Amino acid sequence: MELNEEDVFRIEDNSLARTYMKRRIVITRGKGSRVWDIHGREYIDCTTGYGVGLAGHLHPKIMDAIRQQLERLTVCHGSFYNDVRATFVEKLIRITPNGLNRMFISNSGTEAIECALKVARKFTGKPGIVAMMKSFHGKTMGSLSATWNTKYREPFEPLVPGFTFVPYGKIDRVREAISENTAAIIAEPIQGEGGVNIPPPAFFRELRETCDEKGLLLIADEVQTGFGRTGKLWACEHWHVKPDIITLAKPVGGSLPMGVTVARDDIMSSFAMGEHSTTFGGNPLTCAAASAFLDILKEEKLVEQAEIKGAEFKARLDDLKSRNPVIRETRGLGLMLAVEFRFDILNILLQSANNGLLILDAGRNILRFLPPFVITSEDITQTIAILDRVLKEGKYSVRD
Numbered sequence: 099m100e101l102n103e104e105d106v107f108r109i110e111d112n113s114l115a116r117t118y119m120k121r122r123i124v125i126t127r128g129k130g131s132r133v134w135d136i137h138g139r140e141y142i143d144c145t146t147g148y149g150v151g152l153a154g155h156l157h158p159k160i161m162d163a164i165r166q167q168l169e170r171l172t173v174c175h176g177s178f179y180n181d182v183r184a185t186f187v188e189k190l191i192r193i194t195p196n197g198l199n200r201m202f203i204s205n206s207g208t209e210a211i212e213c214a215l216k217v218a219r220k221f222t223g224k225p226g227i228v229a230m231m232k233s234f235h236g237k238t239m240g241s242l243s244a245t246w247n248t249k250y251r252e253p254f255e256p257l258v259p260g261f262t263f264v265p266y267g268k269i270d271r272v273r274e275a276i277s278e279n280t281a282a283i284i285a286e287p288i289q290g291e292g293g294v295n296i297p298p299p300a301f302f303r304e305l306r307e308t309c310d311e312k313g314l315l316l317i318a319d320e321v322q323t324g325f326g327r328t329g330k331l332w333a334c335e336h337w338h339v340k341p342d343i344i345t346l347a348k349p350v351g352g353s354l355p356m357g358v359t360v361a362r363d364d365i366m367s368s369f370a371m372g373e374h375s376t377t378f379g380g381n382p383l384t385c386a387a388a389s390a391f392l393d394i395l396k397e398e399k400l401v402e403q404a405e406i407k408g409a410e411f412k413a414r415l416d417d418l419k420s421r422n423p424v425i426r427e428t429r430g431l432g433l434m435l436a437v438e439f440r441f442d443i444l445n446i447l448l449q450s451a452n453n454g455l456l457i458l459d460a461g462r463n464i465l466r467f468l469p470p471f472v473i474t475s476e477d478i479t480q481t482i483a484i485l486d487r488v489l490k491e492g493k494y495s496v497r498d
């Protein structure tokens with residue numbers, strides 16, 4: 099039975115948890131930087147599944163890898179060895195920051211964080227974690243304890259004890275929050291959900307120095323920023339800092355679900371047998387897609403593409419701002435970009451979608467762009483034209 103649009107709305111609305119602010123679009127197909135809805139309407143996709151598909155929808159190499167692996171083996175628990183998993187692991191280790199060479203593979207960003215928090219506690223023997231205001235690290239109980247927004251946290255208290263929040267970018271406040279019980283500091287190199295916030299240039303170096311001085315671990319959450327999103331392979335490279343643990347997810351699985359926590363050997367080796375596990379983590383199907391994604395990252399120079407196209411996109415957004423006083427600021431690095439308005443942007447999101455453009459938000463008044471790295475100059479031109487039209491038709495004024 100083929101479902102029509104109304105069927106899909108009805109079934110999802112009636113039977114799924116109401117945890118997402120849903121847009122009334124049934125997406126059924128994707129290719130490159132475009133998706134299509136159930137009526138065949140085309141959209142430029144500046145969301146790519148919240149920053150997942152860096153190589154674009156349905157990249158042929160990833161599709162081939164998945165198809166071939168489907169014919170061989172799809173599940174293989176971590177308690178057995180697997181050739182495809184080993185191939186992926188070797189490729190990833192080659193590009194992770196020097197010295198971070200032992201990993202745990204899971205299925206999502208929040209799981210990558212859970213693992214990082216557990217192993218930091220295990221390695222140091224201490225419970226305390228210093229996290230940042232406006233941070234987002236996920237919504238399972240451990241990650242949620244490190245996530246700033248009280249709207250997400252308060253209904254589920256008591257959360258995991260030992261977390262302290264400090265203002266992002268303020269090293270003095272970080273230092274004040276550290277006690278003899280602190281195990282680690284966790285931070286995003288650029289905050290994503292919190293509004294695409296770039297820290298002061300010295301902040302991550304100061305975090306590193308503080309961790310070295312006090313014997314703490316530095317956890318960099320690269321779930322959103324990793325794999326070139328900000329124009330460098332790891333966003334930490336912008337700040338010339340090597341963390342002790344990095345957390346990866348979103349694009350790593352080549353559009354299939356995967357999370358990875360990569361740490362120094364001595365840190366990850368503090369886990370004893372059985373202290374951490376997950377049934378699906380490192381399954382061969384996802385590893386085949388992830389392995390193909392890492393090949394594409396290198397062959398198609400995706401990181402360089404993000405840097406070049408990001409600069410072009412940012413310049414076009416700056417131009418848009420110069421014509422529209424309702425825009426307060428544009429910011430971002432690489433293809434992680436934001437436009438902050440002087441008012442709530444919900445209507446702009448909806449009208450953009452009606453005009454064939456999908457964008458994300460990052461808070462009430464911020465539009466966020468996480469396009470695939472295969473986005474073209476024509477896509478960018480079209481994106482700006484749609485935004486121009488939406489702003490003109492909406493007749494927004496600074497008072498809105």
Ligand SMILES: Cc1ncc(COP(=O)(O)O)c(C=O)c1O
Binds near residue numbers: 206236290
């Ligand atoms: C920086 C960061 N960490 C962790 C997460 C959680 O990832 P997931 O939604 O895969 O659990 C996200 C998700 O947006 C994120 O942006």
